Amino acid sequence: MTLHTGRHFLQIPGPTNIPDRVLRAMDMPGMDHRSAEFAELGFAVMAASQRMFRTRQPVLIYPSSGTGAWEAAIVNALSPGDKVLMAETGQFAVLWLGIAEKFRLDVDFVPGDWRRGADIGEIEARLAADREHKIKAVMAVHNETSTGCVTHPLEVRKALDRTGHPALLMVDTISGVGSQEYEHDAWGIDVSVGGSQKALMLPPGLGFNAVSEKALAAAKANPSMRSYWDWHEVIAFNKVGTWPYTPAVNLLYGLKEAIAMLEEEGLDNVFARHRRHGAATRAAVKAWGLETQCQDPHAYSPALTGVRVPEGHDADHFRKVVLDHFDMSLGTGLNKVKGKVFRIGHIGHFNDLMLMGTLSGIEMGLDLANVPHRSGGVLAAMDVLKGRDVASRPKAAVA
Incomplete structure (x- = not known):
């Protein structure tokens, strides 16, 4: 243990x-x-x-x-x-x-x-x-x-x-x-x-x-x-x-x-915070070269992001690697997406640094679990949180 x-x-x-x-x-x-x-x-x-x-x-x-x-x-x-x-x-x-x-x-x-x-x-x-x-x-x-x-x-x-x-x-x-x-x-x-x-x-x-x-x-x-x-x-x-x-x-x-x-925070501010964290998380997923489970931008959730792992890889094995190495729990895929999807919660009592820690653990976990991806997801999310143009950052090679 x-x-x-x-x-x-x-x-x-x-x-x-x-x-x-x-x-x-x-x-x-x-x-x-x-x-x-x-x-x-x-x-x-x-x-x-x-x-x-x-x-x-x-x-x-x-x-x-x-x-x-x-x-x-x-x-x-x-x-x-x-x-x-x-x-x-x-x-x-x-x-x-x-x-x-x-x-x-x-x-x-x-x-x-x-x-x-x-x-x-x-x-x-x-x-x-x-x-x-x-x-x-x-x-x-x-x-x-x-x-x-x-x-x-x-x-x-x-x-x-x-x-x-x-x-x-x-x-x-x-x-x-x-x-x-x-x-x-x-x-x-x-x-x-x-x-x-x-x-x-x-x-x-x-x-x-x-x-x-x-x-x-x-x-x-x-x-x-x-x-x-x-x-x-x-x-x-x-x-x-x-x-x-x-x-x-x-x-x-x-x-x-x-x-x-x-x-006290103000509900409009609470909702805006959730939208920012959702956008930053999706930017990280895109930079990694992975797919979000949700494919319709009109339907993107500000509360969580489902992420699909490439064919031939097990999302639950990846989650176990992250838990074992970084003491972080990510959501499992349920029912027909079991083993295909992991879920990132960015909901509730949450802030920018917690999100950056979460995404850092995921990016390191992708390396350790040998899930094919590009580096730079954490940087892409950071750009969103700082209000920068993510598209201007050069793409990294797939690992």
Whole structure:
């Protein structure tokens, strides 16, 4: 076993690095979650979550993973047999499909190649063909963490509006909220699904549903059985600052602090920082002579970059070399891109020097793992961060 000094570099796209301020904020003794003191915290985190999702509607906070928040969206708004429209953008779209099928929804799944966002034209065509409005919801993954491809929720909303289709719009923004622009109300989203362990800079353990009036009405009319996830029961308890079950108290302390940090930086600055780091990372990948998994510039994620290794090379072997030599974790390829892709997280509590350390470890790892590449990726990223013209730098020879 290799002995490493210094801090571990956690550069997977979630769970992400937790700021010291958030760790300290969670370091609190137990408290009575039915007390007036706790209600102050409860009301504070509810209001802060509304600001993050950009909504005046309720944001339900569950002691759960993002998977639980997916399930909450389904069991409240939909019933077995309901038809829904989904798009295959990557592994997380596939996983949400799996939950939908377990609840016996009738899923129309638009196939994809995992190298771009959802096909908006095909979604619109299927909505237009649904003249009887059998489709009850369109379910889209905003930031597909398995690929580094974005589906823009506003484009899906416009497709619904152009066809005059009444389906609910449900969006998984688990790794989107806090890393890029997101407007629950202004974009006409009915259910937003979030999680704590990505750009919100917390440990796993909190799931979110932001819900529109239309979604609440659908849930109220829905006879399907539910208990733990029931929106209306949670909202009733939220009115007095608490939950119908024991909440994740210490995570809520952390949530309050994490959102305070994001708002101190300014959300526009947070989003700009993520875009800069995404651009610098892609410049490095291009200089190395490697391919990004996402092939559509309109869909590039500011939160992570998926990188394909050349044929005949194993991305997981490369990741192990980097972990063994530099104590840095990179994201694995999932499902159909297993062994073909590694993922670089540049999301959450992150800065320029952390990115340069990450890319330096990758470039050294490419050498050590004998992955064919050109040198100069770190320099190309540095030029982006300094605002220089990358194209002017001469190309290095392939190793």
